[in-house]
Amino acid sequence: MLKFLSKPAVRLVDRYLPDPFIFVLLLTLVAAAAAIGVERQTPLAVMRFWGDGFWNLLTFSMQMLLILVTGFMLASSPPVKRMLQQLAGKAKNAGSAIIMVTLVSLLASWINWGFGLVVGALFAKELARLIRVDYRLLVASAYSGFVVWHGGLAGSIPLTIATDGHFTADQIGVIGTGATIFSFFNLAIVACLFISIPLVNRLMLPDEKDSVYVDPKVLGDAPDARVRITRPADRLENSVTLAWLVGIPGVIFLLDHFILRGGGLNLNIVNFMFLFLAIVLHRTPRSLLESLNEAIKGGAGIVIQFPFYAGIMAIMVQSGLAESMSQGLISFATETSLPFWSFLSAGIVNLFVPSGGGQWAVQAPVMLPAAEALGVDVARVSMAVAWGDAWTNLLQPFWALPVLAIAGLKAKDIMGFCLIQLFITGIIIAVGLTWF
Template identity: 80%
Template structure:
């Protein structure tokens, strides 16, 4: 059918679902008015988690404070990885060849409706391959679209972020990959569960396919009228000049040396060839960052051009640096106090074999607001969900994927994962989360129904 056929179907469907645009208005206004900055949001979550651990789990304030403080730095490695996702992805997209590619692809959108649909599809596809890849590619492509097409910038960036909802049902989903690995921590209970039963299971592929249709459609239908739209001046999105200054000092010649960049960059790319082709390695966050960095080194052609791009890239990383330690502290409270386990048990208590995936999905969505880490969340919920699945005779692989989809689902509301996107776009969480709230409601219905009845 092709991209333009897809856009035509979207246009045909508008008259049937025009109410969606009107429903998005109060959601956008509500979030713009009441959603605080992500830093304030994480402070509030910290207080809520601490108070709940004291009130529900009967922990002492001293014990909760120690859990929080001891766990505060547990995400340092991950924080650096996320910062590098932002920086290396920005530098790669700022290379001349990639900019030309993004420009040609953006030109295919044609108008505002096409831009919304196209950026959503690109983000969905990239996120299904790898979540870090999807976050950066979607945001950078959205900026290029905004340079060429007059379109509501808030919805454009929200559309780029909304594709992230499929990541845990894709190739880099941490829960299905964990239980497919020999020696995983629940192997004695469930054995090794292959990806044919999770990522490539019929029910999971059906969810992914449904979201590839519905998410772009919903984004398109939320496109505001011209008088309600918020546009950005394309001049504000202009990237800095990449050409380094020509000077005559030996040090300046080194900074502008293509040979030096290629002598380091090309071996880095050869390492990736060895990793994928000869050793059969997979695509993880470190490999994504390695790929972005060494492609940027080669395609920028000189160290000076790379450094100019780096100076621009690091400006948006402050939110990641300061907020991720707070989330590490929240995770420590939720796990060590028993609060996350109690939440999961509360949802499972009244489930049946058929409805356990549904309640697992909802419980994972709630836990994800406080523990925004797929692997960490599975470590918390598996000891509750797996015995329940065995006792009820439920499909264990479906229950595991329900937890995975619940983790991905409420990322539409949790600004933790939106930080790299917002940093690249130059927006605040309140600018996009109203649109994401509508997607949260729509995708929640679709995912839960297909998990339960398909």
């Protein structure tokens, strides 16, 4: 079944899937055309909506970029790398390696999506050095854990609506993470996925004759360049004291925030946490900056795409298109089924807008009025959009790029395995959103 399902998907993706920036350009044109054709807006009016709203999400864009960058820096710190090496040594065979890499990826992705992507890929390489296992499935297992990220501590939608002054605050207020990330229905979905995803990955392990292995020698990291101190500036860049004089107070601030002041999670606190933990664990500013240089490459899409998402959101809201779409959704959705339709629609939109933050900017103007009109819990509908965004990342390879770059594979190498997970996780999440 795996071979039957994966081959056509691989061919389709190889031939027709362009860069995500192409999707945001197409979506801009579609939104503009719909505003003109459906809402009877003039081209000049639509152009003004778009241009005036183009820079409305700059703060949000920076928060999303930092989520990725700080998670990457923490995952690539020397203590985390050493921990992964020690943990890899406990794997006994191919089956245990598959289960271990999936569980590590699930946990790391639940903590932070940037952290999870990097930790999963690094751990897969460590396991492949020690265990003879199908390398494609190993890397696919590392990526499959990413599906829980939007139900975790760094989920951009629940953290956005928990942050003061977010762009829909006037409409829904501030919704704490107790109603989203730490709600019963969300934790139940996460728990089910922590059980099902490792088991499915293990059951997909090919026979030895059908497996693809990798030479452990090609997985070795380049030796660390020896630090040479030849000038006073070098001493500052490699000073543990300087890094800790700033990093440790940052950690103390977090303890004060959570313990003494009883503060909660939001985008700013999560980014602050991962940044200052990375500063402490990297030990020197130079090590942190080298990690930053690698991390920032993965954030290029956020920088260029989010202004277009803001423009699309402005077209949809100001033209009346968002209201018309929400009314259309209300016409067939019910109080019980709206979370399911929100999840399904978000999964489809994610194929074109592969960014949780950008997708929320596009879908919030549609889903929130529908939820309010039907009397549905806004927190549940918001999490339905969040899970829909995370779910079809198993099919949309945009966020797999950091994993594939670290592992040295291509999207077609892991897509067949991820497609199987797409069907199974979709059923679990849909049931959880509707009935839990």
